[in-house]
Structure formats: structure tokens, C-alpha cells
Amino acid sequence: MKIVITGGKHEADFIVKMLKQEHHQLIVINSDREFADYISSNNDIAVFPGDPTKAYVLSDAEAHNADVLIALADNDTDNYITCITAKRLFNIKKTVSKVRNPKNVELFKKLGVDSVISSTYLLAQTIVNESSIENIIKTLSIEDEKIVMLELGVEDDFALVNKQIMDIQFPKNINISCIFRDPHVIIPKGSTVIKPDDKLIIITTPTEQEEIIDFIQKKK
Amino acid sequence: MKRNKFIVIGSGRLGANIAAKMSESGEDVIIIDATEDSFRKLAESFSGYQVVGDATDLSVLENSYIKHAKTVVITTDSDNVNIFLSHICYYVYNVPNIFVRLADTDKGRLLEGTYIKAIYPFTLSLNEFLTLNDEEEEK
Numbered sequence: 001m002k003i004v005i006t007g008g009k010h011e012a013d014f015i016v017k018m019l020k021q022e023h024h025q026l027i028v029i030n031s032d033r034e035f036a037d038y039i040s041s042n043n044d045i046a047v048f049p050g051d052p053t054k055a056y057v058l059s060d061a062e063a064h065n066a067d068v069l070i071a072l073a074d075n076d077t078d079n080y081i082t083c084i085t086a087k088r089l090f091n092i093k094k095t096v097s098k099v100r101n102p103k104n105v106e107l108f109k110k111l112g113v114d115s116v117i118s119s120t121y122l123l124a125q126t127i128v129n130e131s132s133i134e135n136i137i138k139t140l141s142i143e144d145e146k147i148v149m150l151e152l153g154v155e156d157d158f159a160l161v162n163k164q165i166m167d168i169q170f171p172k173n174i175n176i177s178c179i180f181r182d183p184h185v186i187i188p189k190g191s192t193v194i195k196p197d198d199k200l201i202i203i204t205t206p207t208e209q210e211e212i213i214d215f216i217q218k219k220k
Numbered sequence: 221m222k223r224n225k226f227i228v229i230g231s232g233r234l235g236a237n238i239a240a241k242m243s244e245s246g247e248d249v250i251i252i253d254a255t256e257d258s259f260r261k262l263a264e265s266f267s268g269y270q271v272v273g274d275a276t277d278l279s280v281l282e283n284s285y286i287k288h289a290k291t292v293v294i295t296t297d298s299d300n301v302n303i304f305l306s307h308i309c310y311y312v313y314n315v316p317n318i319f320v321r322l323a324d325t326d327k328g329r330l331l332e333g334t335y336i337k338a339i340y341p342f343t344l345s346l347n348e349f350l351t352l353n354d355e356e357e358e359k
Contacts, residue, residue, distance in 0.1 A: 053300050055326050077276060081300040084307070084330055107278065111307050 001025065001067040004092065006052035006082050008072025009035055011098070015070065016043050027061050031073075053081040055089055064090050071097045076104050083113045148206050149177075152216050156196040159218045166190030171211050175203040223290040223316065224248055226268075229275045229305055230296035234321060236261035238293050243268045250284050275305055281313070291317040299327045306336045 003019055004027045005012055012030065019026055020043060028047040030036040040047040050057035052071070063069070069086040071079035076099045083095035094114045099105060102121040109116055154161060160168050165176065165188055178201035179186040179194070186192060194200075204212050228239040231253035239251040240263040249268030252275045253259065259270050273280035275296075286292070292309045294302045302320045307330075309315040318336045322328055328338045 054324075055329065077298070077300050077304045080304050081330070084303075088332075089329060101277075103278065107308070107312070111311055 002027070002065070004029065004058075004061070004063045004066045004069040004086070006069065006071050006073065007031065007078070008074075008098070012072050013039050013042060015072070016045065020045065027063055027066065029057060029061050029063075053078050053085065055085055058082075058085060058090055063092065066090070066092045068092070068094045068096065071095070073098075074100065076101055076108075080104075080108060080111070080113065083108075084111070087112060146205065148204055148209055150200075150202040150204065150209065150213070152200045152202060152213065154194060154196055154198040154200060154216075157219050158196075158216065159220050160194050160216065161196055161220075163194060164190065165192050165194065168194075171208060171215055173205050173208045174212050177201050177203050221287065223288055225250055225285045225289045227252065227284060227286065227289045227292045229253075229292065229294045230302075231258035231261060231270075232295055232297060233261060235293065235295035236263075236266075238295070239268060240266045252280065252284050276301060276308075278308070278312075281308070286313050286315070289313070289315045291315070292319070294318070294320040299324050303327055303330050306331065306334075310334050310336055 002025045005015060006029045008030070009032075012028070016026060016028055016039060026045060028039060028045060029050055029052045030039060030047055031049070031051045033049045036047040036049040039045070048057065048061040050060070052058060063086065066086075069083060069092045071082045073079050073082070079097040079099065083097050086092040086095055096115040096117065097108055097113050099108065099116055099118045102118040105116045105118050105121050176188050179188050179192065180199040180201065181195060182197070200216065202212060226242050226247040226249045228235045228249065228251045231239070231251050235251065236258070239249050243249045243266045249266070250271060251259070251262070251268060252271045252273060254272070254274050256272045262270075271280065271284045273283075275281055286309070289309070292315050294305045294309075296302055296305070299322050302322060306318050306320040309318050319339060320331070320336055321339045321341065323342065325340050325342060328340070331338055
């Protein structure tokens with residue numbers, strides 16, 4: 001693949017190194033002359049010193065018709081201009097932009113940048129995912145680990161959503177002792193219907209624990 | 221939704237003067253600049269609103285009634301920022317009249333296919349020189 005990498009410091013150096021190993025055709029442009037020299041000598045590759053937001057720089061570097069352009073400058077606006085210039089004037093198929101401001105992720109996509117990466121945005125996504133994993137399983141062992149208490153979050157695509165407890169064929173040794181449905185706490189009966197976002201507090205034994213988690217999390 | 225606001229982004233000499241003139245002629249003008257000091261260039265006659273903030277932040281634009289804008293004039297000192305802002309006004313907020321000042325005529329190619337109007341001080345100066353020169357020659 002023909003790949004153009006513009007701007008950036010150590011992230012540019014890292015990506016150049018990685019992509020070079022995979023034998024891609026690389027075009028590296030950096031407006032910081034000192035860093036351009038550094039990347040060049042460090043990776044044994046030609047680096048074009050110049051401002052990639054200017055069409056003539058992309059033209060001199062022969063970036064036309066590249067498969068991908070990756071914009072890594074610290075300035076979000078500059079990365080936007082580089083990507084849009086690449087797309088509209090140089091027929092570059094896919095553009096990827098790094099952004100500092102996580103709010104620019106949605107905006108850049110709306111304006112035509114194919115892929116937008118924000119480390120803060122990714123971090124936030126990871127935290128959200130982590131917390132949902134945490135939401136899925138909390139266990140508490142009681143009576144010398146002969147009994148375990150599980151807390152499981154229900155998601156919309158689970159098979160048991162909108163079913164009455166009496167209609168669900170549960171594995172043995174399970175007791176849904178409590179349902180936390182914000183802000184209410186429900187002590188379930190056979191007629192209780194399980195809803196998305198419910199938190200189920202389940203009493204079971206350590207040996208059945210895994211089977212029960214799999215059962216509850218079975219998708220539709 | 222009523223579009224009746226006249227928004228100027230960048231309170232440099234050009235932006236401040238456009239804002240003052242439009243304010244004098246009765247427009248409902250809002251001028252945005254990243255630094256408060258820039259508003260000192262505004263004439264006494266200016267009776268619109270001043271907003272201090274980075275216009276590339278959508279919340280600053282929305283607080284400046286961008287959704288009610290009939291016209292936006294973009295005159296910051298960076299061509300890249302000016303193009304980016306004009307694209308936001310065009311593609312995100314569908315502002316009906318967009319004017320943008322560009323130093324580099326080459327950057328104007330990024331406005332192709334839109335109704336955004338570019339003002340090039342370079343082209344204007346060049347044409348003015350040619351006109352003045354012709355007048356001198358004819359004497």
C-alpha cells in the first residue's frame with residue numbers, strides 16, 4: 001500500500017518504523033525540519049520537510065492516489081486541512097486524523113475525514129467498557145466459598161429479557177434473590193419480568209457459577 | 221427558525237470594520253475572537269455582541285447563535301482555520317451566506333462545489349496595482 005504520514009513526533013517515528021517492516025510504500029512529510037531529519041536517519045527513509053496543509057507540498061512529495069494518509073500533527077485544524085486536501089485534490093482513498101480535542105472526533109467524521117482518533121476519546125471508551133465489564137460480574141463468597149453471590153447486569157440483547165422468571169428454564173442451584181431496577185429493589189416472584197439494565201443478584205454455588213453466567217448472558 | 225444574525229469571526233482590522241459597518245446599517249451583529257483585546261479595534265458605533273472564545277469549538281459557535289445566522293464572515297489570521305470554519309458553517313449549520321478571507325489563493329480549491337465566497341486580498345491588490353498602473357501609463 002502507498003501510505004502518507006504527515007506531522008507528529010514520536011508517534012510518527014513509531015508508525016513509520018512499524019509500517020516499514022510490513023514493506024509498505026511510505027511518504028513521510030514533516031514541517032519540523034529537525035524532526036524530519038531525525039525520522040529520516042532513524043528509519044533510513046526520505047522525509048519531505050514541509051507543511052502538509054499546502055497542496056504544493058503534497059504534490060512535491062508525490063502523494064497522489066495514495067491508499068491512506070495519516071495526519072498526526074498536534075494542531076487539529078491542520079490535520080483537518082491535510083486530510084481534506086488529500087481527499088479532494090489528491091484522490092487519496094482513506095484519511096486518518098489524530099485529534100487532541102475529543103469533540104472533534106464526530107465533527108471531522110461529519111466533514112468527511114474517514115477515521116478520527118483521539119487518545120482521550122479512546123481512554124473514555126475504555127473506561128466505559130471497563131465499567132460495563134465490572135457491571136457484569138461482581139462476586140462475593142460466603143460460608144467458606146460454598147456459596148457465591150453474583151451481581152449480573154442485564155443487557156437488551158440477552159435472551160431472557162422481557163420474560164417472566166417462571167417461564168425461564170434456569171440451570172439447577174440458582175436463586176435470583178434480588179433485582180435492582182434503579183431506583184427500586186425487587187424481591188422477584190415467578191411472575192416478575194426481567195428488563196434490560198436490571199442488576200440481578202444471584203445466589204449459587206462455585207461449581208455452577210460459570211454455567212449460570214453463560215446462561216444469563218446468552219444472546220437472543 | 222429565524223435566521224437574522226450577522227456573525228463575524230476574527231476581530232482583526234477587516235473583521236472589526238465589517239462588524240462596525242454592518243452594525244451601523246442596522247444588522248444584528250455578533251463578533252467572535254479568541255482574545256478580548258482584539259475588540260479594541262471595533263469602532264464606537266458598534267452596537268452588537270462580542271464573544272470571547274475559540275470559534276473552532278462548536279459550543280462557542282452555538283453560544284454565538286450560529287443556528288440563527290443568515291451570514292458569517294470569517295477573517296481570522298489563519299487560512300487553515302478559515303477553511304475549517306467555513307466548512308463547519310456550510311456542512312454542519314447550513315448558513316446561507318458564507319464569506320471567507322484567504323491569503324493563499326491555492327486554498328480556495330477546497331471551497332469548490334460549495335457556495336462559500338472567498339475574498340483574496342492578494343488578487344484585489346494585484347488588480348488594483350494593474351488598474352493604477354494603466355492609469356499612469358495613459359497620462
